[in-house]
Amino acid sequence: MSTAATGPAPAIALTHVSKTYQGGVRALDDVSLTVARGTFLAVMGPSGSGKSTLMHCAAGLDVPSEGSVAIDGHEIGRLNETRRTELRRERVGFVFQSYNLVPSLSVADNVTLPLRLAGRAPDRDWVTTLVERVGLAGRLAHRPTELSGGQQQRAAIVRALVARPAVVFADEPTGALDLRTAHEVLDLLRDLVDELGQTVVMVTHDPGAAARAHRALVMADGRVVDTLDKPGAAELADRLVTLGRN
Numbered sequence: 001m002s003t004a005a006t007g008p009a010p011a012i013a014l015t016h017v018s019k020t021y022q023g024g025v026r027a028l029d030d031v032s033l034t035v036a037r038g039t040f041l042a043v044m045g046p047s048g049s050g051k052s053t054l055m056h057c058a059a060g061l062d063v064p065s066e067g068s069v070a071i072d073g074h075e076i077g078r079l080n081e082t083r084r085t086e087l088r089r090e091r092v093g094f095v096f097q098s099y100n101l102v103p104s105l106s107v108a109d110n111v112t113l114p115l116r117l118a119g120r121a122p123d124r125d126w127v128t129t130l131v132e133r134v135g136l137a138g139r140l141a142h143r144p145t146e147l148s149g150g151q152q153q154r155a156a157i158v159r160a161l162v163a164r165p166a167v168v169f170a171d172e173p174t175g176a177l178d179l180r181t182a183h184e185v186l187d188l189l190r191d192l193v194d195e196l197g198q199t200v201v202m203v204t205h206d207p208g209a210a211a212r213a214h215r216a217l218v219m220a221d222g223r224v225v226d227t228l229d230k231p232g233a234a235e236l237a238d239r240l241v242t243l244g245r246n
Contacts, residue, residue, distance in 0.1 A: 009073030010034045011167040011199040012058050017067035018222075019053050027053040028064065029222035035167065038197040040190060042210035044236060045219030046243055052171070054219065055203050059169045060088050072166035089118045093160030093168040097175040099152040101144040101159075108140040111158040122162065130158045134188060150181035157188065161198065168192075170202040174209055186212045207236035218243070 012035040019028040028050050035041050035058075045051045056062040057069055060076045069076050072091045076084055093114075094100075101110045111131070112122045131137050134154040144152050153173060160168045170189065174182035190212050192198045202213065210216045211233040218226035218236070220243050228235065 011037050013070040015068045017064045020065045037199050040193040040200045040213040042213035042216040043203045044210050049219040050222040051203050051219050059092050060084050091166040093165040095156050095160050095170040095173045097172040099156045103144055107142050107155050114163055149177050153185050167199040207233040210236050
């Protein structure tokens with residue numbers, strides 16, 4: 001008797017996830033979500049909608065009160081804090097609004113820092129490929145303060161990708177950038193998905209940024225209230241306005 005082949009696990013899988021904080025505040029309410037490999041997902045919603053809590057639980061930064069979270073097929077609820085930290089280093093990359101680069105380190109040392117913290121030697125060919133892809137080949141000896149905001153965010157993107165993670169979480173990655181630079185960074189994120197097969201989950205309040213994604217989730221009151229494929233900025237903005245009126 002033959003058994004059908006099982007494909008690779010999704011990058012992220014949440015099953016009936018809820019998160020209740022002290023005092024009974026329910027930030028997530030029975031959320032189920034699968035993020036396929038090689039996709040760009042945007043998560044939107046008004047303040048207090050649960051989008052940041054969703055990211056924290058999906059990335060293994062927080063543990064849900066109920067339900068399960070699997071990263072690249074690994075159920076994080078079964079792991080202790082040490083192993084969960086190791087899993088994040090191996091399989092998760094992060095891009096933050098404030099870049100979070102170490103000011104005293106060069107760009108070269110900043111982008112390889114996650115590997116050094118994990119005791120792993122960098123793949124020099126892969127680092128070179130990433131640095132050239134984001135246009136920082138001539139900036140490796142510079143300190144972060146010698147770079148523009150867009151260049152710092154590009155360095156942060158390389159750092160997020162250097163360990164070849166299963167998924168990159170981008171938390172308001174264009175929030176500190178001017179409009180032109182924000183567009184360039186969003187184009188880069190989309191290209192990394194389309195050309196390198198990277199998986200990206202981006203939390204944003206900006207309908208224009210979310211419109212760069214393959215799919216957008218709209219959250220309210222800890223729940224996913226809408227899922228839009230190939231979302232348009234106007235469509236997303238209208239949805240947020242509607243939620244704000246309710």
